[in-house]
Amino acid sequence: MRFVRNYSSLLLFVLLLAGIPFFVEDPYFLSILVFVGIYSIATMGLNLLMGYAGQISLGHAAFYAIGAYTSGILTSQYNVNFFLSGGCAIALAVVVAYIIGIPCLRLKGHYLAMGTLAFGEIVYIFLNATVDFTGGPSGIAAIPEFRVGEFFFDSDLKFYILVWCIFILLFVVTRNIVHSRMGRALRSLHGSEQAASAMGVNVADLKVKVFVLSAAYAALAGVLYAHFVTFISPQTSDLMFSIRLVTMVVVGGMGHLWGCVLGSAILTVLPEMLSYFEDYDMLIYGCILLGMVMFLPGGLTRGAEMLYAKCVKKAGKRGDA
């Protein structure tokens, strides 16, 4: 029973996910849902960093790119096994995140924001400049589709199932992290770093760990992206993509596990629905980000919770009268 209670929202979500393919046959719509899943994985990591550790990364697109490019190059040019290439991609992102994270996070405050912004730009410049290795501005095409043995993930439906299975697995892992000793230490850190370190939390070490973990999530999302789209160019990992990920986290709700799905879903589906979004996207993202932070800093999930609590209170009052 405890399992059902702890995971009731997740079970509902799984049922919803399982039901969708029966009603939706349009591959276009399914592919959008695949993107929602990929972005949810990336934002879940970023959410740990922003919502729980109170730090912000403006270079997550770079880790996403490291994941996508490493796996893309290894599989398309060296015929490496998918699990090995994916593992290499994530390992590389972890090592790089460690190197960036240690100096930035040992400092007080938000050097990480500028450090990751600089790092993201370096990766972007590197991807454009090394034409022989990464294909330069035109990127890498013909990345093989994901397959296990002889089973090919060659349709949107199969990939949809794969991405969301990985998401659910990670969701359970993340949920356990949040509710573990580490998660409690993280939340204490968000409240007051001094108090946390007085209670014996190694603040800098913990921040580095969360940052590295979030980079690994982004890299995994990148790997999935590369093998789903089978094409990758530097354009997919520019500064705007980092900001898009941050916006997804803020819209969904920092520090709320479901926030990442909600934010990713809204900010992926909305631009698809408004086809003229293209030229206005920067302005719209900026306004959404500013508006959310100023008026609803807890994001939509917190907003919904507040609304729900208000309704319950109102209903309760009516019942009394």
Added chain:
Amino acid sequence: MTLSSQIVQFLFTGITIGSIYAMVGLGFNIIYNSTGIINFAQGEFVMLGGMVMVWLTTMVNLPMPLAFILTVAIVTVIGALFERLAIYPLKKPSVLILIIITLAGSIIFKGSAMLIWGKETHTLPHISGEEPIEFMGATILPQTLWIIAVLAVIVTLLAVFFNFTMVGKAMRACSVNPTAASLVGINVRRIVLLSFALSAGIGAVAGIVFTPMVLMEYDRGAMLALKGFCAAVLGGLGNGVGAVVAGLLIGILESFGAGFISSGYKDGIALLILLIVLIIKPSGLFGVSEASKLKEF
């Protein structure tokens, strides 16, 4: 071209772009000192300065001096409005929230600039012609001298402002301790507003003198902000003189790097310097490490 003349050439190019980084770095420091905020929109002020100047001189056909004054005024007002609309209403915001706000501001400025002036690059005529001056085998554009002169004027004015005027001294008091400053009757909120206006104005001036040399596009801001931040950090965050020296240093290193190594990695050099400084000496070249530990950021 001989090696020595090449070196002189790179040195002047470096000082030119370094002056711009120094101006952006100064803008960072002014806001940081009075609020503890790292303003991610700092580079957008430079971009806006260039764009508004182009618009006023080529579309509205105003004479150069008038357009100059009007541009600085417009961007200053934009900076002040940004503070009043986005920073002022917040009650006790966390650093994370402030970063997201200035970041959002920067993409709003960028997105608006793209809608107003389009995605193409814009250019301005040089202030006093494009007749190059020969100097020790190197050719120098008069605009270079203008940029250096403008930096010198800004630094002098700021020095006078911060040391000899009441408002400037009040701003310095706020940077030391805002609570104590408000106890002696300084209106801290007004100082914050002023610091945003001032650094937007400096950014606008930088954009105006910079645009004839390198052209201006809507998405220049982020990179300029990053390099200005490099200057501010390398010079010791909050240290005005440090930012100027570090800005010039970064410009020179970048220009030599582009000349002798590869121009493709030109932008990477400053960013690499930033990461190295953060790793080795985060208090910067001129900062005291003890003092930087006490800072809020």
